Amino acid sequence: MQITRQADYALRAVLYLARQENSERAATSTIAEEQNIPPSFLAKIISQLSIAGLLHTSRGARGGVTLAREPKEITLLEVVEAIDGPIQLNECVGDENSCSFGKKCPLHSVWCNAQDELVTRLKATNFADLLQIA
Numbered sequence: 144m145q146i147t148r149q150a151d152y153a154l155r156a157v158l159y160l161a162r163q164e165n166s167e168r169a170a171t172s173t174i175a176e177e178q179n180i181p182p183s184f185l186a187k188i189i190s191q192l193s194i195a196g197l198l199h200t201s202r203g204a205r206g207g208v209t210l211a212r213e214p215k216e217i218t219l220l221e222v223v224e225a226i227d228g229p230i231q232l233n234e235c236v237g238d239e240n241s242c243s244f245g246k247k248c249p250l251h252s253v254w255c256n257a258q259d260e261l262v263t264r265l266k267a268t269n270f271a272d273l274l275q276i277a
Contacts, residue, residue, distance in 0.1 A: 168207030
């Protein structure tokens with residue numbers, strides 16, 4: 144299992160913005176270049192993150208992108224879900240009736256527990272935490 148490239152790029156872009164001093168605006172072209180993200184792809188990602196309330200964007204000569212909240216208030220889970228939607232390791236986690244084995248399936252609890260652990264970890268990690276590592 145792997146997160147999408149789009150979610151990976153979104154995480155890199157948000158981390159880049161978290162590193163900016165005093166919430167300085169960053170040009171999307173700069174983010175794209177420094178994070179090796181195709182500019183057209185980044186534009187779509189920035190739009191999705193803005194709609195999710197994670198980024199502020201402004202146009203014009205003094206425009207750019209900033210975080211909508213402090214890095215400690217933005218979790219990895221929020222960014223991933225803003226791009227990829229809710230995490231679901233297997234369709235039976237969201238709807239156990241989708242499995243032909245139903246409640247007798249020994250894998251159901253494994254998928255549910257694994258998803259819970261992943262969601263908990265992503266929710267517990269914010270961008271201020273990542274700045275401490277970098």
